[in-house]
């Protein structure tokens with residue numbers, strides 16, 4: 157729990173902790189963020205020492221000492237009075253990896269042990285392999301072992317008339333529908349295609365079906381393997397597509413996840429996790445010729461591989477892309493479709509020899525966002541209904557008519573394309589309504605402020621700032637007005653917006669005051685279950701229906717929040733259904749989150765980031781984003797791998813928001829300040845860059861024993 161408990165600390169360590177907390181609490185959030193950034197940059201650099209400017213206050217000095225301790229670094233102050241300065245050193249193991257002398261100790265992390273365990277459960281070594289004979293003599297004894305062929309990956313035998321019957325009509329009006337033919341024809345002419353689509357455009361549910369319809373349309377059969385980063389999305393998307401096709405999961409569309417599968421040989425589309433397909437591909441590059449042959453047969457049966465959410469850069473998908481790139485020339489019949497959000501599309505395309513990129517605009521219902529300062533003021537105004545448009549401007553009902561929206565779209569496009577600003581200025585000035593001046597272009601998410609910042613229209617930027625425009629808004633590429641000004645080198649516009657944002661972290665002085673007071677009483681890096689409970693209560697009082705999804709970092713926080721809720725009126729099961737969603741719970745339990753609660757019962761889901769991508773829980777209206785997630789990382793200086801709680805990236809925050817607007821308009825409450833939101837990193841660092849180098853090398857050798865590690869990583 158994030159609140160400071162009334163209980164007094166015990167012992168010297170507790171005293172030091174309390175002092176540290178006091179130092180941190182007394183400091184502004186801006187200063188904490190600034191110091192953390194300086195320390196993180198230093199740790200990532202080659203420099204061995206960083207000296208802070210002597211102007212640090214005592215509290216700031218105390219905070220630097222505390223943060224260094226937490227990050228495994230050493231800090232020392234020297235000198236007196238105004239000349240007293242504070243230096244930070246990396247610890248005894250200060251040399252960066254690669255600069256160490258002598259051989260490093262090679263051990264397995266818990267993660268690597270788990271992967272090996274998994275691997276050997278699926279492909280147990282025989283006696284010959286255990287004795288090392290198989291490696292010496294790959295051709296003889298091992299060749300007699302019959303590797304069980306996984307029929308889930310085999311192509312179904314089907315007749316032309318069966319196929320014709322199955323082809324349905326276009327299923328949806330999703331933005332991707334107009335790209336159906338383009339996707340099919342591009343795939344006809346290229347082995348690899350990248351589809352870069354904004355969230356909700358329909359790529360996950362539609363692309364496999366477009367390919368199926370196209371291939372069946374030619375009277376041919378196919379086997380389409382779609383990978384997902386997580387079990388829950390593999391399972392739920394397979395279910396969803398089956399519903400769309402009026403079938404049961406396991407017929408045309410199936411899934412195969414660890415310890416569970418539906419469908420198999422006769423299914424034309426199989427969803428699986430990245431890990432499951434990776435294991436099949438590993439077989440192709442093993443030392444055992446029989447296993448190689450079995451894997452080869454499996455790959456020969458697959459006509460298409462779709463790798464979804466590649467921008468997440470988890471280790472399995474990165475490894476898989478590396479392997480697939482090498483395999484493709486050997487299997488010319490095999491087509492690869494890469495699917496990603498609009499992040500780094502060019503980079504992925506370059507990796508696959510400049511494969512064509514199809515860009516698809518997104519579709520989500522409008523999602524209203526609140527930040528911590530808004531939440532605090534909503535909670536303070538006990539009597540007001542914060543969802544009622546009549547009491548304030550925070551309601552869901554839009555004053556924007558469809559005509560007004562299309563005029564705004566047109567005005568924004570015109571201003572961007574041909575520097576014609578009159579229409580946009582006119583539309584904004586008719587009514588000084590936040591919904592209008594904060595309007596986001598329906599396809600690109602660009603706001604009027606972004607247009608003026610990008611074009612250097614200083615007067616118009618100032619006008620919008622004086623209206624109280626939301627500077628934190630981001631377009632669908634994740635760029636804010638400030639980013640646009642910087643990118644286009646509009647120095648004055650950049651400085652005006654930056655200054656405005658620095659001076660007004662909250663909308664109103666009262667909100668700013670509330671925020672300061674709140675941050676002085678809690679540790680923003682801890683989950684405040686009291687705040688979550690109060691906000692849930694407020695949502696349930698101010699609205700009659702709509703499921704609520706709460707993003708928390710891990711199992712412990714889920715349990716603590718759950719316990720807190722079940723110790724209050726949320727325990728009443730005739731009114732509330734509190735569910736937990738975590739990767740470790742069985743899939744039968746995970747599936748419960750998709751079921752609608754009985755009428756009059758409010759569903760509240762406490763989840764980790766597994767519900768963040770490729771998952772649609774269709775009755776979610778409210779999302780609470782704690783801003784925190786668990787992240788594996790490796791500290792080369794202390795030589796330890798950790799699973800620690802960190803701040804989410806902006807990309808994560810956008811995905812979380814998006815979960816509220818999948819099937820109806822929604823609201824997302826970010827439980828961190830606007831200032832914090834603006835300081836979040838753009839993306840998470842790819843997982844393979846956060847692994848210990850020994851583990852990375854082992855994984856590479858596991859995947860391809862014959863390859864040179866350096867070549868593979870290049």
Ligand SMILES: Nc1ncnc2c1ncn2[C@@H]1O[C@H](COP(=O)(O)OP(=O)(O)OP(=O)(O)O)[C@@H](O)[C@H]1O
Nearest residue numbers: 355356357358359360361362396770772774818819
């Ligand atoms: N299980 C479901 N129930 C109801 N509607 C759904 C379901 N799954 C998908 N949809 C609808 O289809 C839309 C597209 O979903 P899809 O998963 O294909 O999008 P996407 O482009 O892959 O987005 P993302 O990358 O955010 O997952 C959703 O926004 C939602 O409106």
